[in-house]
Amino acid sequence: MRCFYLGELLYGNEEIYIIVYCFILLWINLDYLKDYKKIKTGLAEIASEEDLEVNPEGLSMVLIDLLFNFFRRWLLYILAVLIIGNIFVVIVSVILFAISLYDVLFNYSLAKLKKSNLKFYLAGLDTIYVLIFVFYLYLS
Template sequence: MGELLYGNEEIYIIVYCFILLWLNLDYIKDYKKIKTGLSEISSDAELEVNPEGLSMVLIDLLFNFFRRWLLYILAVLMTGNIFVVIVSVTLFAISLYDVLFNCSLAKLKKSNLKFYLAGLDTIYVSIFVSYLLLS
């Protein structure tokens, strides 16, 4: 089993990147439906879960780790490029801000940050996959 895993790390990273691309493109495609659904909810009282609660923030942090931040870490470690470090840190800071400060329903309705992050992540992942395939 170890032989199957060892030496094939790049293939697993590329598969992970394609999963991320699929998630991001699906989110971008369904963004208008998501915004419409959010606008139909009148208040936080209608929600079964408090979006500002500690448990939801922790779930969102964990989700963002696997959806974004793990890729940023992998890209920095694999490329060693200072430009990749700067872009990764910038995207990390923006997504961390989004997780910590756009958690109420009112802020989610007004904010387009998740949409822009999905678009930037799609570009980032595409460039990183191209780098992996060409190197």
């Protein structure tokens, strides 16, 4: 009887796992795009930051947001750059990374979240980016 190792399951199937990851990202992004008006309405109903149970300007919230953005966006950008290796992909990834980093670091207060549509545009751009990346993986 042969022992089964996790490495044997992962080795050679990397593209499948990346595509599954991309479909999870697509699901998250499309759900956000679909519910964007509800989210904006909900944000508008909050009178002040005192109504929130969590301080959005706290260091812990910034760290959570950075970690979430890493798995939602930045890991995909890294994978696309490493797999495709095209200078155009590098430039687009760096631009999207810079915009999302700006969003995390400077759009954290409730007033800025109410005014900003940057998360909506990033979700749309990420959806397009993921779709193109999945098609590239599928065709290659």
